[in-house]
Amino acid sequence: MTSASKSDTALISRVRTAIAAAPDATAAMTEAVRLLKDNLPHYTWAGIYLMEGDELVLGPYLGKPSPHTRIPLGRGICGAAATERATIIVDDVNNDPRYLACSLETRSEIVVPIMRGDTVLGEIDIDSDRPAAFGKDDRDLLEQIAVLLAARL
Ligand code: SME
Numbered sequence: 001m002t003s004a005s006k007s008d009t010a011l012i013s014r015v016r017t018a019i020a021a022a023p024d025a026t027a028a029m030t031e032a033v034r035l036l037k038d039n040l041p042h043y044t045w046a047g048i049y050l051m052e053g054d055e056l057v058l059g060p061y062l063g064k065p066s067p068h069t070r071i072p073l074g075r076g077i078c079g080a081a082a083t084e085r086a087t088i089i090v091d092d093v094n095n096d097p098r099y100l101a102c103s104l105e106t107r108s109e110i111v112v113p114i115m116r117g118d119t120v121l122g123e124i125d126i127d128s129d130r131p132a133a134f135g136k137d138d139r140d141l142l143e144q145i146a147v148l149l150a151a152r153l
Contacts, residue, residue, distance in 0.1 A: 008137065008141045011036075011040075015032050015035050015148060019149065019151075019152055028149060033060050033061060036145070037063070044105070044106065044130075045066070045103065045125075045126065046062050046124075047126075048061065048123070049071065050122040050153070051120050051121060054072060054073045056123065058070070064102070066102040066103075076098060077090055077111050078111050080111075081112070081123055082120045082123060085120060087113065087143060088110070089134050090108060090110075093107060106128070107133070108130065109127050110126050110134040111126075112139070112142040113146065114149050116153075121149075122149075123146075124146055
């Protein structure tokens with residue numbers, strides 16, 4: 001399986017339940033990241049950045065430690081997704097000049113803003129060691145989870 005699938009309806013239910021049961025925003029984000037990373041093998045790195053002023057600050061994540069713990073809005077694929085208020089999928093990070101490397105093994109990336117109205121609260125960032133790992137099903141899954149998280153941030 002190279003992308004998320006319709007069976008992710010079950011995963012979304014589990015994430016919804018976990019987010020609703022979480023005692024606070026950090027626990028909600030931590031659970032969402034854990035469920036994604038544990039259930040989707042092509043998700044090599046999964047994390048959440050939160051907007052603080054004009055920077056994205058790394059929150060809960062699973063995977064190798066990233067050197068990019070604070071990303072200004074104008075930088076990276078993360079900064080671009082927040083500026084555009086839109087999901088960005090990059091099939092080949094080595095061919096995208098915006099890309100800020102987290103790990104040399106990373107080949108593709110998806111970044112999904114967490115929005116409240118027009119305001120970007122943060123974003124879900126997923127890296128894969130597989131090229132072109134992310135498709136429409138991943139976008140649908142992560143955009144639904146972003147809505148669930150927005151209600152807890
Ligand atoms: N690749 C991201 C930086 C974050 S790390 O992947 C965790 C970017 O280009 O914004």
